[in-house]
Amino acid sequence: MTDNQGRTIDYLRISVTDRCNLRCVYCMPEEGMESIPHSRIMTYDEIIRVCRILAEHGLKKIKITGGEPLVRKNVVWLISEIKKIPGITSVTITTNGVLLKESYEALVEAGIDAITVSLDTLDPELFRQITRRDELSPVLEGIQLAAKQARVPLKINCVPMMGIQNQGILNLLEYVRKFAVDIRFIEMMPIGLGKQFEFVSEDALRKLIEDTYGEMTLYCERRGNGPCRYYDVPGFTGKVGFISALSHKFCHECNRVRLTADGFLKTCLQYDCGVNLKPALSEGVSDDTLWKMMKEAILQKPKAHHFEEEKKDAEDEERGMSQIGG
Ligand code: SAM
Ligand code: SF4
Numbered sequence: 001m002t003d004n005q006g007r008t009i010d011y012l013r014i015s016v017t018d019r020c021n022l023r024c025v026y027c028m029p030e031e032g033m034e035s036i037p038h039s040r041i042m043t044y045d046e047i048i049r050v051c052r053i054l055a056e057h058g059l060k061k062i063k064i065t066g067g068e069p070l071v072r073k074n075v076v077w078l079i080s081e082i083k084k085i086p087g088i089t090s091v092t093i094t095t096n097g098v099l100l101k102e103s104y105e106a107l108v109e110a111g112i113d114a115i116t117v118s119l120d121t122l123d124p125e126l127f128r129q130i131t132r133r134d135e136l137s138p139v140l141e142g143i144q145l146a147a148k149q150a151r152v153p154l155k156i157n158c159v160p161m162m163g164i165q166n167q168g169i170l171n172l173l174e175y176v177r178k179f180a181v182d183i184r185f186i187e188m189m190p191i192g193l194g195k196q197f198e199f200v201s202e203d204a205l206r207k208l209i210e211d212t213y214g215e216m217t218l219y220c221e222r223r224g225n226g227p228c229r230y231y232d233v234p235g236f237t238g239k240v241g242f243i244s245a246l247s248h249k250f251c252h253e254c255n256r257v258r259l260t261a262d263g264f265l266k267t268c269l270q271y272d273c274g275v276n277l278k279p280a281l282s283e284g285v286s287d288d289t290l291w292k293m294m295k296e297a298i299l300q301k302p303k304a305h306h307f308e309e310e311k312k313d314a315e316d317e318e319r320g321m322s323q324i325g326g
Pocket of ligand 1: 020026027065066067068069094095096117118157158159186187188189190191193194195321322325326
């Protein structure tokens with residue numbers, strides 16, 4: 001499938017739940033958000049159906065996300081079913097890692113192709129301040145298990161936010177060096193609570209890394225599903241990557257759409273554009289009708305985000321990141 005800009009759309013990020021066992025300051029308010037009632041959450045059968053129809057039209061890669069995907073019951077069953085859909089070549093998950101240790105075996109058995117764990121700091125006190133929960137230990141145990149077993153690729157995602165030194169970015173780098181896994185630095189997006197924080201630019205991080213470890217070399221081969229640019233760093237087995245939606249905009253090569261937990265097929269991170277599939281799914285419309293709805297929305301995918309502009313559009317997204325899935 002291609003959109004009106006000629007971009008190939010072959011990647012779907014599915015938020016399977018808007019609930020979470022952490023409360024990251026840039027993602028969810030301390031008191032949590034009003035959860036989507038169970039009656040409005042996409043059932044697994046509905047999610048599988050949407051994936052199957054999209055796969056018939058070129059969808060290849062799927063990311064399972066949330067909220068925290070591992071808090072939804074039987075999510076590994078969903079993964080194993082999506083893996084069976086003809087045309088789907090990759091199903092990966094992004095998790096905060098709190099439940100990774102106990103879920104790892106089942107995820108691998110279900111056929112997960114890669115696991116990404118979000119980890120912003122190794123400092124227990126800072127972790128508690130950022131996530132408002134005291135869960136660093138289980139996250140690190142999960143990462144350790146996944147890195148040791150190495151049955152599927154493992155990556156760490158970090159959102160730098162409050163002064164590079166304070167967050168212990170160099171400690172994190174030493175940590176991933178020890179475990180020989182990739183780390184990706186994601187620029188803070190001005191979505192929901194993320195608007196309150198300054199993003200740390202890729203250039204500032206690169207300077208810090210090069211000053212510490214030496215010159216980085218761009219890794220030119222394809223790695224992963226998205227817009228991350230990876231580098232080799234002297235002394236590192238894993239790669240160091242950057243997802244820099246603000247300082248190095250990549251909309252022209254955007255290949256993704258998103259499905260929220262309540263069934264909105266969302267075609268751009270910034271704008272509230274797309275189509276609500278849940279009512280049509282509940283009414284039992286045909287596959288053909290569903291495809292027409294999705295195709296129309298995908299064709300109209302906005303050309304680019306305009307986060308860098310101050311203005312506030314009526315179409316700007318009201319959902320927070322925990323509802324969108326990152
Ligand atoms: N709960 C899971 C987790 O934290 O990995 C999956 C959902 S979370 C919304 C997905 C990713 O989005 C995480 O890596 C998180 O750090 C990132 N994220 C959340 N809010 C963000 C923001 N405002 N800007 C950039 N990344 C953000
Ligand atoms: Fe939860 Fe992930 Fe949002 Fe943190 S970033 S509050 S772990 S959904």
